[in-house]
Amino acid sequence: MKIGILTSGGDCPGLNAVIRGAVIKGDSIYGHEFLGIKDGFKGLVLDKISKLPRKQVRGLAKQGGTILGTSRIGPFEHGGSERVKEVMAKHGMDAVIAIGGEGTLTVARMLHEDGIPIVGVPKTIDNDLSATDYTFGFDTAVSIATESIDRLRTTAESHHRCMVVEVMGRHVGWIALHAGLASGAHAVLIPEVPVTIEQIAGWVKATVTRGRAPVVCVAEGFTLKGDQDVVAKGGVDGMGRPRLGGIGEQLTPLIEELTGIETRCTTLGHLQRGGVPTAYDRVLATRFGIAAVDAVTKKKWGTMVALRGTDIQSVHLSDATHEVKSVPYARWEEAAILFG
Amino acid sequence: MKIGILTSGGDCPGLNAVIRGAVIKGDSIYGHEFLGIKDGFKGLVLDKISKLPRKQVRGLAKQGGTILGTSRIGPFEHGGSERVKEVMAKHGMDAVIAIGGEGTLTVARMLHEDGIPIVGVPKTIDNDLSATDYTFGFDTAVSIATESIDRLRTTAESHHRCMVVEVMGRHVGWIALHAGLASGAHAVLIPEVPVTIEQIAGWVKATVTRGRAPVVCVAEGFTLKGDQDVVAKGGVDGMGRPRLGGIGEQLTPLIEELTGIETRCTTLGHLQRGGVPTAYDRVLATRFGIAAVDAVTKKKWGTMVALRGTDIQSVHLSDATHEVKSVPYARWEEAAILFG
Amino acid sequence: MKIGILTSGGDCPGLNAVIRGAVIKGDSIYGHEFLGIKDGFKGLVLDKISKLPRKQVRGLAKQGGTILGTSRIGPFEHGGSERVKEVMAKHGMDAVIAIGGEGTLTVARMLHEDGIPIVGVPKTIDNDLSATDYTFGFDTAVSIATESIDRLRTTAESHHRCMVVEVMGRHVGWIALHAGLASGAHAVLIPEVPVTIEQIAGWVKATVTRGRAPVVCVAEGFTLKGDQDVVAKGGVDGMGRPRLGGIGEQLTPLIEELTGIETRCTTLGHLQRGGVPTAYDRVLATRFGIAAVDAVTKKKWGTMVALRGTDIQSVHLSDATHEVKSVPYARWEEAAILFG
Amino acid sequence: MKIGILTSGGDCPGLNAVIRGAVIKGDSIYGHEFLGIKDGFKGLVLDKISKLPRKQVRGLAKQGGTILGTSRIGPFEHGGSERVKEVMAKHGMDAVIAIGGEGTLTVARMLHEDGIPIVGVPKTIDNDLSATDYTFGFDTAVSIATESIDRLRTTAESHHRCMVVEVMGRHVGWIALHAGLASGAHAVLIPEVPVTIEQIAGWVKATVTRGRAPVVCVAEGFTLKGDQDVVAKGGVDGMGRPRLGGIGEQLTPLIEELTGIETRCTTLGHLQRGGVPTAYDRVLATRFGIAAVDAVTKKKWGTMVALRGTDIQSVHLSDATHEVKSVPYARWEEAAILFG
Known part of the structure; x- marks a missing residue:
């Protein structure tokens, strides 16, 4: 043939x-x-x-x-x-x-x-x-994301900061879930499970209380739950203009404001899809x-x-091809045990 | 509790x-x-x-x-x-x-x-x-073995040598099978499938004929099939004393002798079980x-x-605990397609 | 003591x-x-x-x-x-x-x-x-940047894209110079050597002409030379508002516009300073x-x-402490041999 | 031209x-x-x-x-x-x-x-x-050796073992010195500085006393100092036949015998010279x-x-080409501070 x-x-x-x-x-x-x-x-x-x-x-x-x-x-x-x-x-x-x-x-x-x-x-x-x-x-992407979070964590600990890491996943949160579990993230935010900004801030503060530097692993397709004002606020900058950048960059100032903890964002982007x-x-x-x-x-x-x-x-x-494979709630809950 | x-x-x-x-x-x-x-x-x-x-x-x-x-x-x-x-x-x-x-x-x-x-x-x-x-x-061991073979291969190609790499696997050949597949080895030798030294030499020579430097990935528990004289020969040095070292070191001079191709051995050993x-x-x-x-x-x-x-x-x-999980013959055969 | x-x-x-x-x-x-x-x-x-x-x-x-x-x-x-x-x-x-x-x-x-x-x-x-x-x-930062560019390059080649990578270096371009040399970048842009956007576009197009996917390695402190309109254009979005994001993100649409080649940006950021x-x-x-x-x-x-x-x-x-160590022009020129 | x-x-x-x-x-x-x-x-x-x-x-x-x-x-x-x-x-x-x-x-x-x-x-x-x-x-070889020792150390700690790692260096000990320093080895043995087996055993025991698992980093060209009987003993097996294998394999049973601590050897070999x-x-x-x-x-x-x-x-x-660059004694002494 x-x-x-x-x-x-x-x-x-x-x-x-x-x-x-x-x-x-x-x-x-x-x-x-x-x-x-x-x-x-x-x-x-x-x-x-x-x-x-x-x-x-x-x-x-x-x-x-x-x-x-x-x-x-x-x-x-x-x-x-x-x-x-x-x-x-x-x-x-x-x-x-x-x-x-x-x-x-x-x-x-x-x-x-x-x-x-x-x-x-x-x-x-x-x-x-x-x-x-x-x-x-998938395994390569999770590996790169995990290794990256391992690196970012040392900076977070040294500076007593919160680190937000945006990983791939427009419709499903598998990469965020696995990389978050593997790297011990203190919050894993996925499209399948919208949570409020207050909930995120709560996990971040609880982590700080336990003496650690929080790592928030967010899938690019995650959206905030509920309070539309906060959502809108995430979407505009101080001058009321729509923010550019992904969800990670949008969450960062909100987390900083609600928790008082210095917060930085890294968007891994194309790094996750290339190479060996x-x-x-x-x-x-x-x-x-x-x-x-x-x-x-x-x-x-x-x-x-x-x-x-x-x-x-x-x-x-x-x-x-007729159905997207989402992260089941129970799998996210399993990871959530390790939060906060 | x-x-x-x-x-x-x-x-x-x-x-x-x-x-x-x-x-x-x-x-x-x-x-x-x-x-x-x-x-x-x-x-x-x-x-x-x-x-x-x-x-x-x-x-x-x-x-x-x-x-x-x-x-x-x-x-x-x-x-x-x-x-x-x-x-x-x-x-x-x-x-x-x-x-x-x-x-x-x-x-x-x-x-x-x-x-x-x-x-x-x-x-x-x-x-x-x-x-x-x-x-x-298992995944970590396979990763380390694969990465090691990637490295060894460049030396093999530069020197036109055959490289024998001994990986873990006393009773089963899973690490050898996966690392061999991942790294494109030209022979994968596992305990479940004894082959003769002539068969190995055949794969090595066929690889050289195609212009490449052969990589032989052998599990520590592999044994040669058949001709007991050759087996014994593998087991003794030039002075008739039993060889020390693992199967990789034993195969190396035999391959060199049968093929005329300079052959070197690396035993990965404990490297495969430690670290991140x-x-x-x-x-x-x-x-x-x-x-x-x-x-x-x-x-x-x-x-x-x-x-x-x-x-x-x-x-x-x-x-x-009552049964060891061996590599099925069909899985080895799947890898063998890529040999020689 | x-x-x-x-x-x-x-x-x-x-x-x-x-x-x-x-x-x-x-x-x-x-x-x-x-x-x-x-x-x-x-x-x-x-x-x-x-x-x-x-x-x-x-x-x-x-x-x-x-x-x-x-x-x-x-x-x-x-x-x-x-x-x-x-x-x-x-x-x-x-x-x-x-x-x-x-x-x-x-x-x-x-x-x-x-x-x-x-x-x-x-x-x-x-x-x-x-x-x-x-x-x-410094060596760790260069290593991480180099490894990242290695990864990004495979995506660039597969999609026939230009890839812009922003690395650290607010006042000096050493990381960009070394990572660019190590990874074979087709343009290395550093604070010490402002060049015009036309020059950058020229290197990008020459690379495409030779059948390759261009990689532009830019230090965060690089600034465009000359034509202030182009600079300004880089600094504002389609609606005339100042662009957020670093120089890498600012250059990306300019390169795409001048060359007609799909261009993407990755900003490595904190990844370069953490970890082992x-x-x-x-x-x-x-x-x-x-x-x-x-x-x-x-x-x-x-x-x-x-x-x-x-x-x-x-x-x-x-x-x-009285003097910053800049990249000498000759060192940049040495790297520039490999451009385009 | x-x-x-x-x-x-x-x-x-x-x-x-x-x-x-x-x-x-x-x-x-x-x-x-x-x-x-x-x-x-x-x-x-x-x-x-x-x-x-x-x-x-x-x-x-x-x-x-x-x-x-x-x-x-x-x-x-x-x-x-x-x-x-x-x-x-x-x-x-x-x-x-x-x-x-x-x-x-x-x-x-x-x-x-x-x-x-x-x-x-x-x-x-x-x-x-x-x-x-x-x-x-050289830098690549040191990196691979260091990363390997990092891996081997976790096994050593888990099993309370001493780990001997043989690295390249037939005439000079630079790889052993740098990899030993980088990985925190508890003894660095180089051709330039012969030491007795008792001295090595002393470092190993002192490390164990401090609650750690000793790592001995030895260059392939290292030779034992002094007591020729001990040297000979290193060179023969239990049946009086010359030992095969490198210096790392020869030292291993001697260290085990003198310290009573379970000791294992890994010879990195060609791994150090290949790959990216x-x-x-x-x-x-x-x-x-x-x-x-x-x-x-x-x-x-x-x-x-x-x-x-x-x-x-x-x-x-x-x-x-008229002179080999040896490790100066002062450089070895600098590393030796960290031993034992």
Whole structure:
């Protein structure tokens, strides 16, 4: 078979390991050929495609980013399924492996419904896909966030300050939850559990009372609960203009005001998504790549690979994309034991 | 309740995070008191016990080793269950949380059968306990081994050498399998799958043919298959004396001889079990500590906490300790795709 | 002798290693006693002082921050030299070791001129003290910045973006210069060398032309040269309001506009000053601590320790504090070879 | 000019950064062309030479090892200076940049004396070249050794063991000295300062008495002082046969026997020389590469680049290679303060 591979959406540590796993198994066991599609679906409709021989995936397990490039552009903006079929036919491409997040997998499902032979590989640093226990990238992001909080904590302790750290997580709080647990944060604020600014201030003051420097770990998608004035106040600066910056920067002056404790903010941002993947993510991504080429060989079109316990399974794309995996309240409560 | 905690057997990154999780939840939610038992069961029978207040577990999530100390001495060598009951009564100790590997959990089961209120927390860097998907320490060991192989590989490539790396794993090959997959090793040798020296030499030569410097990742418990002369040859030096050193050092001259490729060995040893735990291990260990104190509160005597998928569950100690979790052949075969 | 130690100003990796070096040598070789002064000069005038026995400095070489706490409050706001002498007399304190940056060392010089027996240890993450080749903290900051840029680069390459990274350096560009050189940045912008936005855009476009994703490493104190309209434009948002955020955030939209290349900014901030010091900084800080207690023993009042080549020397505080050590133009030009 | 570059001797983190620095400056400022010579002098005499265009050195600053390959084979075994001149003439090669340690630099000096236009770049992980304050690779080796000892220490503390760590340093103890200082070792054993086994046992016991787990950091070239029977005893096993293994493994049973404290050994070996260089080494190596191409352009034949304080200078190869830079006794004594 001749198989095209593409990576789509935001980059993520482990993408290259997926590509490598798929190409090596496909080449050495099945005798497949591979085509690298540049910059996601964009390359598929604009025909930016070239051979992807085994020697090009050498040493990729540990390399961050994606050698194929990525973009957020979908195929439906440039000809859709008909154009995809046309380009595939031109290259003799028998199947596509699409590696990406919820948007990518939704597009893959739609292409599958239009008869295109496609298999998905889930990618989400945020860990928000319900069909898989974890995906690659999440562990690396949590590791970087944890290590960063470890560093920031020493400064907080030396200066008797409160440190607010904003981590990724627009819709779900998994990174904040895990990094907060791992680093011993004194408050973990996630989109799933809005709390009031008074509650946050309470945790911060209780921490200070116990002689420690508070660390507040907040997901970028967190919103304050309740008192809309306080929310509004968080949203404007001293001159009544809307604040720029993320939720971390907005919370910082509010915490300082309510607690009287000097407070600083660090927004980790892109640091969490780049660079060398952790061993955990390399193993998972490699296994995903191997399983994806198995699925292609078995013509399991319209499925994606997924982790369940310690096994890699195939699940239907339609099951994989209809629901966001939120942090259950009980998991947040488990972390909250350690607050304050 | 008044709860004693002990750590027993080899040390492991995450032990302190378990202790911290248990003490903080026990203190803040249930109002339990805690006693720290020094050096495992030895401290329980020799009465080396002192208070373990919450402030003593501050900042422990990231600290390697165990603040309680550990030893491999069991209680049956110093008075057994009667002595344990006596010491517990003296301190008003209502329950014991025992953190350790297969040996420790077997002892815990025996103490439970003698009527001692005990709950286990599984600890095994090697990942050889069948009752839990993973335990803390394994991820850290795999990370360190992977990072080490990443380093060794650059030297191998520069000098056109073969590099043999011996990792932990006396009875099972999980660390070798994961570190080998993560680092792209060209041979992964594990106790579960004996292979001949000729097979190893074949992988090494095939790697060289493809223009790369071979990396052989071998678990300490691996043994050569078949030809007993070659095995014996591995076991003696040029003067016919038994070789000292582990399997990695024994394989090295054999590989060099059969392939003609300069070969060097590095034995990672204790490096893999010490130091700061990965974020993954900190989260898992903290959750285990929290679940253990929940189990004690619910008087689930004779159980241990375990990871299944993403959930923490309680399983009976008798189920937990009767079988070693080996690497299935299919998992090794999955890795073998990438060899040679 | 009875020696007080204080840390003052912003925290810095290595402060604890200085304290440890001084206390261990003072205790074991000279038989000195030590007093820990809390939160810098504030603790000296407010009498927040307690014993600092050898066992309290155990294991401190690798610990970030400062166990003594720090503040930016000087003694002259609370009674000045007379009050310092009073508190010293009360505790029988024979000398003070003051660890801090330019401000702290200036205060130390003034106290020395008032007859207070004091020795300084230079601390500056920014590397802006002319009297010493390097100080501890700088190497750690450069390491963290370099590692961060390594990570950000993979995302830049995958998305074909320009990445702007703001590092520390309010008055001098040493961190930006070293981190930029180490990570292969395509523009290094420092306070000492203002350049125009057109020049920056030129480097960015030249990098893209060569098929690479540009990385711009900018020190927080950098300012644009020339065209005041462009400067102003950088300083206001689309609605004409002054932009918040640092120079990195201000440059980002300007670069994007001039080059047409998607551009993102990461501000490393406090990450650069916390956490475990590098081995280099631990060695230097330990040597500084040892040399400081030697200087006290020899009553070299009014001096500070300094690194010259591979030697630790004593220099007069008056020589140490009158000039900022800027990046020479030739050093910047050396880095600029690698731009574009 | 057309410049050949070679790397010779053991590999070392930073070699690629030197190559990159030289090629980029040579290409962009001077318009030089570059030729890559494979596997050191071997490639120069066996004519394994190919173009080294700028795009091949992209991203090399952080890459360990050497893309040119290396060997320990000298030119005099294959035709010597005449053959070198012949091969250079064939390629139109105007000069050679030779990157290597003492052996390599001695060869370079001899070739220079025979009229070959050559410039050296010093490489020594061990830091044993007297003509330069430091070279690249040393900082990386010290960092890895320090981080390893940090890890091993937690195991030592948990098990109340003594931990012996053998680091590189056949003739000089710089790595042991710096890693020992940085990690707070309780004994630092170096070739320059032989001590008796009783002295070592004394430090170990004193450490235990103070309630800590001893760490002994030993350079591979250390030898025991005095009592030849003890030395011999170290050199034979229980059956009177010479022990295999390095000095660390030899000392371990002796320490255990004399102190009664359980003792374990880890030999770091090749781990110390591979992988990603530290930021310090990347900066130094890049500056060396830039300076080497400056020296070639200025026809400073027979010189090598060197670090003096913070400056890069040119020194004569004849000055550079006649003396090993040992650890002065005073530096060891400084570290010894922290022992026991």
